[in-house]
Amino acid sequence: MLKALGIFQRATAEHLWRMLRPGDSHDRITRDTLNALKGDGKVRVVTRLKSGHKLWVLTEKGRKEAKQLLPRNVRVSVLLKPEYDAMGRPVPGEGYDEHAAAVTLTAAVLTGVGYGTPLSWQTEIAHRLPYGYTQYADLIMRAPDAGVPAMLLEVDRVNEPVDELVDKLRRYTEWFELLAPRTDAT
Structure with missing residues:
Protein backbone atom coordinates (compact mmCIF):
# COMPACT_ATOMS: atom_id res chain seq x y z
CA MET A 1 0.00 0.00 0.00
CA GLU A 94 -7.65 22.57 -6.35
CA GLY A 95 -9.58 20.11 -8.50
CA TYR A 96 -6.74 17.69 -9.21
CA ASP A 97 -8.18 14.93 -7.07
CA GLU A 98 -10.60 13.54 -9.68
CA HIS A 99 -7.91 13.59 -12.37
CA ALA A 100 -5.29 12.00 -10.08
CA ALA A 101 -7.81 9.30 -9.18
CA ALA A 102 -8.47 8.66 -12.89
CA VAL A 103 -4.72 8.25 -13.52
CA THR A 104 -4.39 5.80 -10.63
CA LEU A 105 -7.48 3.86 -11.74
CA THR A 106 -6.06 3.54 -15.26
CA ALA A 107 -2.79 2.13 -13.89
CA ALA A 108 -4.72 -0.18 -11.55
CA VAL A 109 -6.88 -1.63 -14.32
CA LEU A 110 -3.94 -2.04 -16.70
CA THR A 111 -1.86 -3.73 -13.99
CA GLY A 112 -4.78 -5.99 -13.08
CA VAL A 113 -4.99 -7.29 -16.66
CA GLY A 114 -1.26 -7.86 -16.99
CA TYR A 115 0.22 -4.61 -18.30
CA GLY A 116 3.14 -3.92 -16.00
CA THR A 117 3.39 -4.08 -12.24
CA PRO A 118 2.80 -1.29 -9.71
CA LEU A 119 6.55 -0.57 -9.81
CA SER A 120 6.47 -0.23 -13.62
CA TRP A 121 4.39 2.94 -13.45
CA GLN A 122 5.35 6.55 -12.90
CA THR A 123 3.21 9.66 -13.08
CA GLU A 124 3.78 13.18 -14.40
CA ILE A 125 7.23 12.57 -15.89
CA ALA A 126 8.71 15.35 -18.02
CA HIS A 127 9.92 14.57 -21.54
CA ARG A 128 12.13 17.23 -23.09
CA LEU A 129 11.28 18.00 -26.69
CA PRO A 130 13.15 20.04 -29.29
CA TYR A 131 13.02 23.85 -29.13
CA GLY A 132 12.84 23.93 -25.33
CA TYR A 133 9.40 22.39 -24.94
CA THR A 134 8.62 19.93 -22.18
CA GLN A 135 5.74 17.48 -22.38
CA TYR A 136 4.35 15.74 -19.30
CA ALA A 137 2.66 12.36 -19.63
CA ASP A 138 0.04 11.51 -17.01
CA LEU A 139 1.09 7.89 -16.82
CA ILE A 140 4.21 6.08 -18.00
CA MET A 141 4.95 2.37 -17.95
CA ARG A 142 8.64 1.57 -18.09
CA ALA A 143 9.99 -1.61 -19.63
CA PRO A 144 11.16 -3.63 -16.60
CA ASP A 145 14.56 -4.69 -17.93
CA ALA A 146 15.47 -1.72 -20.09
CA GLY A 147 14.11 1.03 -17.86
CA VAL A 148 12.84 2.99 -20.86
CA PRO A 149 9.27 4.19 -21.41
CA ALA A 150 7.21 1.48 -23.12
CA MET A 151 3.84 3.21 -22.86
CA LEU A 152 2.91 6.85 -22.32
CA LEU A 153 -0.70 7.67 -21.56
CA GLU A 154 -2.61 10.91 -21.29
CA VAL A 155 -5.59 10.26 -19.04
CA ASP A 156 -8.48 12.49 -20.02
CA ARG A 157 -11.31 9.98 -20.08
CA VAL A 158 -14.22 12.31 -20.56
CA ASN A 159 -15.31 10.15 -23.49
CA GLU A 160 -13.45 6.82 -23.14
CA PRO A 161 -13.87 4.55 -20.11
CA VAL A 162 -10.79 2.71 -18.89
CA ASP A 163 -12.29 -0.69 -19.84
CA GLU A 164 -12.43 0.42 -23.50
CA LEU A 165 -8.79 1.53 -23.26
CA VAL A 166 -7.82 -1.91 -21.93
CA ASP A 167 -9.66 -3.64 -24.79
CA LYS A 168 -7.94 -1.36 -27.29
CA LEU A 169 -4.50 -2.09 -25.80
CA ARG A 170 -5.19 -5.82 -25.88
CA ARG A 171 -6.06 -5.61 -29.60
CA TYR A 172 -2.94 -3.50 -30.29
CA THR A 173 -0.79 -6.07 -28.48
CA GLU A 174 -2.26 -8.90 -30.55
CA TRP A 175 -1.65 -6.93 -33.74
CA PHE A 176 1.99 -6.14 -32.82
CA GLU A 177 2.62 -9.82 -32.15
CA LEU A 178 1.55 -10.81 -35.67
CA LEU A 179 4.35 -11.86 -37.99
CA ALA A 180 5.00 -9.82 -41.07
CA PRO A 181 3.93 -11.44 -44.37
CA ARG A 182 6.38 -14.08 -45.65
CA THR A 183 8.24 -14.17 -42.32
CA ASP A 184 9.69 -17.39 -40.96
CA ALA A 185 7.94 -18.21 -37.64
CA THR A 186 11.11 -19.69 -36.09
Missing part, protein backbone atom coordinates in the same frame (compact mmCIF):
# COMPACT_ATOMS: atom_id res chain seq x y z
CA LEU A 2 2.71 2.45 0.99
CA LYS A 3 4.70 1.72 -2.17
CA ALA A 4 1.66 2.25 -4.41
CA LEU A 5 0.72 5.50 -2.66
CA GLY A 6 4.35 6.56 -2.90
CA ILE A 7 4.17 6.18 -6.66
CA PHE A 8 0.65 7.46 -7.33
CA GLN A 9 0.15 10.01 -4.50
CA ARG A 10 -3.65 9.59 -4.41
CA ALA A 11 -5.73 6.41 -4.58
CA THR A 12 -9.00 4.93 -3.42
CA ALA A 13 -9.26 1.52 -1.76
CA GLU A 14 -10.74 0.20 -5.03
CA HIS A 15 -7.71 1.43 -7.04
CA LEU A 16 -5.28 -0.22 -4.65
CA TRP A 17 -7.34 -3.41 -4.55
CA ARG A 18 -7.47 -3.65 -8.36
CA MET A 19 -3.73 -3.01 -8.60
CA LEU A 20 -2.34 -4.98 -5.67
CA ARG A 21 -4.91 -7.73 -5.00
CA PRO A 22 -6.81 -8.34 -8.26
CA GLY A 23 -7.50 -11.95 -7.27
CA ASP A 24 -9.58 -10.91 -4.26
CA SER A 25 -13.34 -10.79 -4.77
CA HIS A 26 -13.70 -7.42 -2.97
CA ASP A 27 -11.61 -4.63 -1.45
CA ARG A 28 -12.23 -5.43 2.24
CA ILE A 29 -8.59 -6.40 3.00
CA THR A 30 -7.39 -3.25 1.26
CA ARG A 31 -9.75 -1.02 3.26
CA ASP A 32 -8.72 -2.74 6.52
CA THR A 33 -5.05 -2.20 5.66
CA LEU A 34 -5.63 1.48 4.86
CA ASN A 35 -7.45 1.97 8.16
CA ALA A 36 -4.60 0.27 10.04
CA LEU A 37 -2.07 2.52 8.26
CA LYS A 38 -4.24 5.50 9.16
CA GLY A 39 -4.13 4.41 12.80
CA ASP A 40 -0.32 4.33 12.55
CA GLY A 41 -0.31 7.87 11.12
CA LYS A 42 1.04 6.80 7.71
CA VAL A 43 -1.96 7.62 5.50
CA ARG A 44 -4.93 9.97 5.67
CA VAL A 45 -8.10 10.66 3.72
CA VAL A 46 -7.70 13.83 1.67
CA THR A 47 -11.26 14.02 0.31
CA ARG A 48 -14.23 12.07 -0.93
CA LEU A 49 -14.67 11.81 -4.67
CA LYS A 50 -17.96 12.49 -6.44
CA SER A 51 -18.41 8.71 -6.46
CA GLY A 52 -18.33 8.73 -2.64
CA HIS A 53 -15.01 6.83 -2.41
CA LYS A 54 -12.39 8.06 0.04
CA LEU A 55 -9.22 9.33 -1.60
CA TRP A 56 -6.16 8.30 0.42
CA VAL A 57 -2.72 9.98 0.52
CA LEU A 58 0.49 9.45 2.45
CA THR A 59 1.37 11.48 5.51
CA GLU A 60 4.93 12.66 6.02
CA LYS A 61 5.61 9.57 8.14
CA GLY A 62 4.14 7.29 5.45
CA ARG A 63 6.10 8.99 2.66
CA LYS A 64 9.39 8.48 4.52
CA GLU A 65 8.62 4.78 4.93
CA ALA A 66 7.47 4.42 1.29
CA LYS A 67 10.72 6.03 0.15
CA GLN A 68 12.69 3.40 2.09
CA LEU A 69 10.60 0.56 0.64
CA LEU A 70 10.77 1.65 -3.00
CA PRO A 71 13.82 1.00 -5.21
CA ARG A 72 16.06 4.04 -5.68
CA ASN A 73 15.19 4.32 -9.39
CA VAL A 74 11.47 4.85 -8.58
CA ARG A 75 10.47 8.46 -8.06
CA VAL A 76 8.38 8.98 -4.93
CA SER A 77 5.47 11.34 -5.43
CA VAL A 78 5.38 14.76 -3.83
CA LEU A 79 3.84 14.90 -0.37
CA LEU A 80 0.33 16.35 -0.45
CA LYS A 81 0.26 18.48 2.68
CA PRO A 82 -3.08 19.36 4.26
CA GLU A 83 -4.13 23.00 4.12
CA TYR A 84 -6.40 24.70 6.65
CA ASP A 85 -8.34 27.96 6.67
CA ALA A 86 -8.23 30.55 9.47
CA MET A 87 -10.85 28.58 11.42
CA GLY A 88 -8.77 25.39 11.28
CA ARG A 89 -11.03 23.63 8.76
CA PRO A 90 -9.50 21.67 5.86
CA VAL A 91 -9.38 23.63 2.60
CA PRO A 92 -10.72 21.71 -0.42
CA GLY A 93 -8.20 20.74 -3.10
